[in-house]
Amino acid sequence: MEPAGLSPDPLSAPLAEVLHEARRYAELAKAANTRKAYQADWRLFTAWCQRRQCSALPAGPETVALYLTDHADRLKPATLQRHLATISQAHQLAGYETPTKSAMVRLVLAGIRREKGVAQIGKTPLLTADLQTMLARLPQTRQGTRDRALLLVGFAGAFRRSELVGLDVADVLFHSEGLVITLRWSKTDQEGQGTTVGIPFGRVAETCPVQAMRAWLDLAGISEGPVFRAINRHDGVQPGRLTDRAVALIVKRTALMAGLDPAAFAGHSLRAGLATQAAINGVSDRAIMKQTRHKTRAMVDRYVRDASVFRDNAGGGVGL
Numbered sequence: 001m002e003p004a005g006l007s008p009d010p011l012s013a014p015l016a017e018v019l020h021e022a023r024r025y026a027e028l029a030k031a032a033n034t035r036k037a038y039q040a041d042w043r044l045f046t047a048w049c050q051r052r053q054c055s056a057l058p059a060g061p062e063t064v065a066l067y068l069t070d071h072a073d074r075l076k077p078a079t080l081q082r083h084l085a086t087i088s089q090a091h092q093l094a095g096y097e098t099p100t101k102s103a104m105v106r107l108v109l110a111g112i113r114r115e116k117g118v119a120q121i122g123k124t125p126l127l128t129a130d131l132q133t134m135l136a137r138l139p140q141t142r143q144g145t146r147d148r149a150l151l152l153v154g155f156a157g158a159f160r161r162s163e164l165v166g167l168d169v170a171d172v173l174f175h176s177e178g179l180v181i182t183l184r185w186s187k188t189d190q191e192g193q194g195t196t197v198g199i200p201f202g203r204v205a206e207t208c209p210v211q212a213m214r215a216w217l218d219l220a221g222i223s224e225g226p227v228f229r230a231i232n233r234h235d236g237v238q239p240g241r242l243t244d245r246a247v248a249l250i251v252k253r254t255a256l257m258a259g260l261d262p263a264a265f266a267g268h269s270l271r272a273g274l275a276t277q278a279a280i281n282g283v284s285d286r287a288i289m290k291q292t293r294h295k296t297r298a299m300v301d302r303y304v305r306d307a308s309v310f311r312d313n314a315g316g317g318v319g320l
Helices: 013-028 032-051 061-071 077-093 103-118 129-133 142-156 161-165 209-220 244-257 268-280 285-292 296-305
Strands: 170-176 177-184 195-200 229-231 237-242
Touching: 032 061, 032 077, 061 077, 061 103, 077 103, 129 142, 129 244, 129 268, 142 161, 142 195, 142 209, 142 229, 142 244, 142 268, 161 244, 161 285, 170 209, 177 209, 268 285, 285 296
Parallel strands: none
Antiparallel strands: 170 177, 177 195, 229 237
């Protein structure tokens, strides 16, 4: 999937290096995880077309409509929508008219969405009480100290998994009022303008994210480079940073230790938990959005709805 207009010209060899850089910049326009997803989607689509002896590039609207129909029982509507975005981008970059804009394709997708439903089943938000229960089960080891810092900082800062594992020591500033963490890149800041997140001191030492971070860095002897690192079976700190998948595994493992259902929780439970708990506690929508870095109210409104389902509930005021 190369950008249109960036085909090499055999008569302009001196521009080969510039051409290579142009391609690299075009690829960087999308985040790494997004590029991987698009590449996987495109491989699936081209393989499907090859098996059915039809053209993938350019593809006709009928081909795309049949592709959606054939995968409707295996893929969620949101995933199919992403596949359409992949197919559309591939055509645009190759200089072809995209087939995804046709009425046929849109009607087929609308029918699938109507029949299958579009409600997303997310992971359970990790609320303060459950987090406290989990923290109480962590051992006093390097791994336990790291996991305590990761869970508390991830929760209090409403961080995404990628943001957590991307932190370097240079991004963490200990302040008289807490922690100031600089995010140099995030899902909603793909051009790397950067943003800062404040994390205040906790009310008690056992659940204070600031003290937990200090304890981890001191115990691990980390003064530069990645903050959250892998630990081997001998409780030795490794030089490489954790993967975002490891964050989900840590949440699940600690939930299991606390007697909670690990299948209900994942890395996003930390971020969703902060927003939901804050809404339960009456924190303003504006303050929640500031901490979660949401650009629109749509997602925050969802957390607020989830938090208020039993508050001011008519069913509780009828005397049952």
